[in-house]
Amino acid sequence: MSGILDLINEANDIKKVKPSDYNRLAGEIREFIIENISKTGGHLASNLGTVELTMALHLYLDFPEDKLVWDVGHQAYTHKLLTGRKKDFASLRTFEGLSGFPKRKESNCDCFDTGHSSTSLSAAMGLVRARDLKGTDEKVVAVIGDGALSGGMAFEALNNAAELKSNLIIILNDNKMSISENVGGMANYLGKLRTGDKYINLKQIIEKALNNVPGIGHIIADKVRKSKDSIKRLVIPGMLFEDMGLTYIGPIDGHNLNELQMALASASKAKKAVIIHAITKKGRGYKPAEKNPSYFHGVDAFDVKTGKNSKVKKGITYTEIFSDTMLELGEMHKDLVAITAAMPSGTGLNKFKQKYPERFFDVGIAEEHAVTFAAGLALGGMKPVVAVYSTFLQRAYDQIVHDVCLSSLPVIFAIDRAGIVGNDGETHQGIFDVSFLSHIPSLTLMAPKNAVELIEMLHFAYAYNGPVAVRYPRGRAYEGLSEFQAPIVYGKSEVIYQSNTAGKKKNTQKNRILLLAAGSMVEAGAQIHDILVSEGREVTLVNIRFIKPMDTALLKEMAAGHGIWVTLEENVQRGSYGEGVASYLFEQNLRDIRLLNITLPNQFIEQGDVSVLKEKLGFDTASLTKRIKDFISHS
Numbered sequence: 001m002s003g004i005l006d007l008i009n010e011a012n013d014i015k016k017v018k019p020s021d022y023n024r025l026a027g028e029i030r031e032f033i034i035e036n037i038s039k040t041g042g043h044l045a046s047n048l049g050t051v052e053l054t055m056a057l058h059l060y061l062d063f064p065e066d067k068l069v070w071d072v073g074h075q076a077y078t079h080k081l082l083t084g085r086k087k088d089f090a091s092l093r094t095f096e097g098l099s100g101f102p103k104r105k106e107s108n109c110d111c112f113d114t115g116h117s118s119t120s121l122s123a124a125m126g127l128v129r130a131r132d133l134k135g136t137d138e139k140v141v142a143v144i145g146d147g148a149l150s151g152g153m154a155f156e157a158l159n160n161a162a163e164l165k166s167n168l169i170i171i172l173n174d175n176k177m178s179i180s181e182n183v184g185g186m187a188n189y190l191g192k193l194r195t196g197d198k199y200i201n202l203k204q205i206i207e208k209a210l211n212n213v214p215g216i217g218h219i220i221a222d223k224v225r226k227s228k229d230s231i232k233r234l235v236i237p238g239m240l241f242e243d244m245g246l247t248y249i250g251p252i253d254g255h256n257l258n259e260l261q262m263a264l265a266s267a268s269k270a271k272k273a274v275i276i277h278a279i280t281k282k283g284r285g286y287k288p289a290e291k292n293p294s295y296f297h298g299v300d301a302f303d304v305k306t307g308k309n310s311k312v313k314k315g316i317t318y319t320e321i322f323s324d325t326m327l328e329l330g331e332m333h334k335d336l337v338a339i340t341a342a343m344p345s346g347t348g349l350n351k352f353k354q355k356y357p358e359r360f361f362d363v364g365i366a367e368e369h370a371v372t373f374a375a376g377l378a379l380g381g382m383k384p385v386v387a388v389y390s391t392f393l394q395r396a397y398d399q400i401v402h403d404v405c406l407s408s409l410p411v412i413f414a415i416d417r418a419g420i421v422g423n424d425g426e427t428h429q430g431i432f433d434v435s436f437l438s439h440i441p442s443l444t445l446m447a448p449k450n451a452v453e454l455i456e457m458l459h460f461a462y463a464y465n466g467p468v469a470v471r472y473p474r475g476r477a478y479e480g481l482s483e484f485q486a487p488i489v490y491g492k493s494e495v496i497y498q499s500n501t502a503g504k505k506k507n508t509q510k511n512r513i514l515l516l517a518a519g520s521m522v523e524a525g526a527q528i529h530d531i532l533v534s535e536g537r538e539v540t541l542v543n544i545r546f547i548k549p550m551d552t553a554l555l556k557e558m559a560a561g562h563g564i565w566v567t568l569e570e571n572v573q574r575g576s577y578g579e580g581v582a583s584y585l586f587e588q589n590l591r592d593i594r595l596l597n598i599t600l601p602n603q604f605i606e607q608g609d610v611s612v613l614k615e616k617l618g619f620d621t622a623s624l625t626k627r628i629k630d631f632i633s634h635s
């Protein structure tokens with residue numbers, strides 16, 4: 001039997017669906033999403049929570065003329081389904097497939113690319129101002145989650161939106177959850193609004209009680225009813241927003257299409273910014289996700305019946321190593337404190353949170369605040385560890401420079417997801433951190449070659465008195481080369497394999513190869529070393545360890561015996577370690593040394609499995625070896 005969803009093949013088709021079929025359509029959408037995500041993986045729980053919300057918006061808006069801005073964008077699958085992309089879902093988050101986030105290049109119904117949090121209100125404000133300047137009449141709606149509303153940018157935009165004299169609709173999609181449980185004062189306030197009906201009852205109870213007071217009771221009750229201030233604040237939900245100058249509608253049931261449509265119709269009349277507070281359930285309609293929305297926030301393929309992950313787990317991850325080491329360090333050092341910007345499980349800090357709740361701080365989706373907060377903790381005598389994904393640290397550049405490094409404060413940055421992360425694509429690749437960190441004076445930047453070295457580096461970072469960052473990739477930790485465990489010495493690299501330089505002729509020196517590999521690339525470096533050596537070449541392999549400061553003493557020593565240098569790292573070329581080596585050779589006038597920088601290209605890197613992307617980028621061992629050999633023979 002064909003379903004209602006089959007009738008929807010392009011934008012605005014939903015308007016042809018009979019209202020009596022809306023519930024059936026919502027059910028079919030949920031079924032479709034569960035079925036598909038169970039095969040491809042993806043952001044399941046948030047999408048199940050926004051089905052009716054998205055349907056209501058599609059009934060209200062005309063695409064592509066009207067503009068719908070999604071915050072983070074991880075909840076936009078229904079929007080994709082309703083705008084002609086149903087057929088592409090099998091390719092979700094794969095190379096050249098359907099993106100997991102809104103993408104302008106994918107559809108003219110996506111008006112703003114997202115992936116990072118708390119940007120929707122600013123972008124929507126810009127669209128409104130542009131509309132008003134042009135004199136056009138398209139509608140503009142932003143959808144922001146309660147988690148995303150904890151981000152500083154959202155507050156900045158709300159402050160600005162209060163000045164609007166034309167319509168902007170903000171849907172606050174409140175499911176009480178960020179990835180983990182939502183935190184902070186705004187979350188508490190929203191909690192109070194959710195129970196707003198209780199306050200209304202309270203008002204009625206007060207009025208009734210006063211009316212029963214003989215004599216002046218009814219006069220006071222009348223005053224209470226008319227009072228605009230204190231009592232109103234008590235009884236009318238959303239007064240915080242109202243007092244700021246925005247109109248608040250809600251709370252409403254975000255799974256009730258009627259309520260949503262009525263709220264949108266009434267919001268559309270205001271010549272100002274209006275917040276519709278919609279209460280939804282993360283994971284709605286799929287029991288395992290309703291029960292454990294954090295786990296089903298972002299999942300790999302799973303079995304629909306059991307909800308269990310169907311992929312076999314291979315090896316320990318860097319995140320797990322970090323997580324366990326934090327427990328160890330926490331036990332040893334009572335001044336160690338840990339900070340996350342709403343990612344306790346993603347960063348692995350959840351164990352630390354459980355064991356040392358008083359030394360754990362989840363500040364909400366607020367990376368800028370997290371870093372300056374860490375500066376304050378360090379000033380107060382604590383040893384803060386900011387655990388953060390490379391891509392989200394981009395937010396906090398000025399705070400790192402101005403608040404931490406300028407005063408050389410002992411803050412540790414544990415930078416997870418450094419390098420290619422895979423299926424989340426352009427917005428989430430951690431490929432810029434070496435570039436935006438390695439020029440900051442007083443900051444030390446390290447990268448471990450393997451699991452053991454991450455542990456050592458974290459211990460080293462604790463003991464070091466100054467700002468220090470350790471970057472490590474997403475996923476499985478490399479466990480090879482574990483016999484190489486030279487103690488970490490500040491600013492010193494580790495020579496893994498030293499080619500024999502004794503008694504060799506000058507010509508041999510010219511052709512001798514020096515591989516300078518950073519972090520995740522040491523594994524590839526070791527493989528390339530073995531291949532080149534098996535072909536009779538002389539090769540030295542160095543594990544950089546310190547991307548900054550550069551170990552110039554070692555470089556000087558190596559310059560005497562190696563004519564071909566190759567740097568290997570997982571970062572774009574501009575601002576890379578390799579670029580630093582090129583400057584060094586130039587400054588030292590070492591013009592005879594031929595240098596090949598192997599870095600990621602200076603471009604945004606799209607989505608796909610890490611192995612697929614590496615192959616496409618020529619970053620797999622076979623391609624890298626070929627590149628090095630070509631370089632040797634052509635230079």
Ligand SMILES: Cc1ncc(C[n+]2csc(CCOP(=O)(O)OP(=O)(O)O)c2C)c(N)n1
Pocket residue numbers: 046072074075115116117144145146147148149175177178179282297341342343365367392395
């Ligand atoms: C700047 C930034 N930091 C962290 C994240 C990781 N992240 C993605 S979704 C999310 C939670 C968002 O919560 P909410 O807005 O309430 O949406 P929900 O998942 O509940 O639907 C977080 C922390 C991000 N995308 N961007």
Ligand SMILES: CC(=O)[C@@H](O)[C@H](O)COP(=O)(O)O
Pocket residue numbers: 072074115179297298346417421424474
């Ligand atoms: C949407 C978002 O930003 C996160 O949910 C992100 O997808 C998590 O990535 P990991 O799977 O690497 O934790």
Ligand SMILES: [Mg+2]
Pocket residue numbers: 145146147148173174175176177178
């Ligand atoms: Mg939420």
